Amino acid sequence: MDEIAQHCVKRNRHGHPEVAFVGVDALRFGGPNFAELAFLELPPAALRARHAMLIRQFREATEPAVQVDTPKERGWQLRMFSAISAEQQGERAQDDLQGLGPEFAPRVRWLPGGSFEEGEFLFAQVFSSQEGEPEDPELKGLWDPLTRGFIINFIREYGNIEYLNLGRIEAEPGVHSGRGRRGVFLAEIKVRGERDPRVLFLRVLRWGIRERLEERDDLGTAKDLVRVIFETEEYVDYTLDRRLGCLQFGMHLPTRVNMRRVTEAYCGSREEFAGHHFPVMYFERDYFAGVATNKLPERKLAEPRYALALARLLGKAAAPNIVVGRCRDAVSVDASGETVFDDGDEIIVEAPDGLPRDLVLVDHSGAFADWRTTALLAFAKSYAAPVNRRVEKVPDPKAFAEAYLSAFRDEFARLQSDYQRRRGAFDGLFKHLPYDERGSFACRWAHVLRRLGNADLEALIREIRKHITVLSQSGLE
Secondary structure: OHHHHHHHEEEOOOOOEEEOOOOHHHHHHOOOOHHHHHHOOOOHHHHHHHHHHHHHHHHHHOOHHHOOOOOOOHHHHHHHHHHHHHHHHOOOOHHHHHOOOOOOHHHEEEEOOEEEEOOEEEEOOOOOOOOOOOOOHHHHOOOOOOHHHHHHHHHHHHOOEEEEEEEEEOOOOOOOOOOOOOOEEEEEEEEOOOOOOEEEEEEEOOOOHHHHHOOEOOOOOEOOHHHHHHHHHHHHHHHHHHHHHHHHOOOOOOOOEEEEEEEEEOOOOOHHHOOOEEEEEEEEEEOOOOEEHHHOOHHHHOOHHHHHHHHHHHHHHHHHHHHOOOEOOOOOOOOOOOEOOOOOOEEEEEOOOOOEEEEEEOOOOOOOOOOOOOOHHHHHHHHHHHHHOOOOOOOOHHHHHHHHHHHHHHHHHHHHHHHHHOHHHHHOOOOOOOOOOOOOHHHHHHHHHHHHHHOOHHHHHHHHHHHOOOOOOOOOO
């Protein structure tokens, strides 16, 4: 039995126990090593005691997500693949190295950077002296025009770097990012003298100079460079103002977000700008470890206490989300866009006991996109969806729904009360900005506040309840 235990549990380079590739169910019901037990001449009681010891050792050495064999769950599949591939390669799994979740890690494409030699950084061969992607077809997928700039910025800021890893986060299959630029990166930086590496999340500005140079005005005329630069700077301010507006409503966002910039050679359709280098703005924040609400495994949702805690956090987060009209781009000025909530940007942070402790919105994109809709009742169906999509997964759907609505009511009431008590602080927050009824942020802010002040909370709760299948007249009883 000791030999089996040693085979199942190994130690990583930090001395912590780490499971190789045996599942609990395999040990219980006859896995690949179970036959060896038949040759152990031990009394049944001693054999059971050794077996219990092995089970306990397994549980202590593994995270809860892989303590039970659930091969149909995507997270289990990815964790097992990662562990097996790391075992074959003689190194730790990539997601263990970065602290990434099993759904997130496979989407990171690690990019070549370079190496530090006697304090000097030498770029990898993929960064040739020539502009543009390398000619070698095998290197093209590993090249990104922004990588060099990111690395230089890190060296400028942190100085004495021991190592850094930079990866590009690829879009999920079937998920369309819409118009504009999609650039999302992850960096792990180890500064000498610091115990742990810093993990940073980088997001490129959606509408930068390159994207705006490809646009046409209402008359079909290409925009001149001066106008494009001013519009880009205004959009940076608009993005940061949206963040401030979300914070004013109490949305739980990452505490630190910095704006950075790199340069990039223009490669668009405007021949007059060929060979020019333009700045590319991006936002940098700390990487937030956790599990997205829409990626939680079913075994967690099946636990009653976990489900109710999740329902309360979702309901609390839904209240400010509906207030700021967080939506994707509308197809026209008269139509509402698709509501953005509970779709991957909300991250659950768990307490030491494994229950949900907090919900953090790591990306506030879409906030204040729908500011024209005058009544929040129009969004009711969308905010019943977080309950409806979990009806078959939680043990008590009605209790889940009631917990969600109760938390929504409490948080929305707090927002309305806060606005009524400190109206001057809210109304005056963006008074210094230009007001334009076509959609400047000062205009959007005023419309959103008016909508909040006029909202009938109980009518809104009734409308959402009407769309929750387990609570409506046509729902399950």
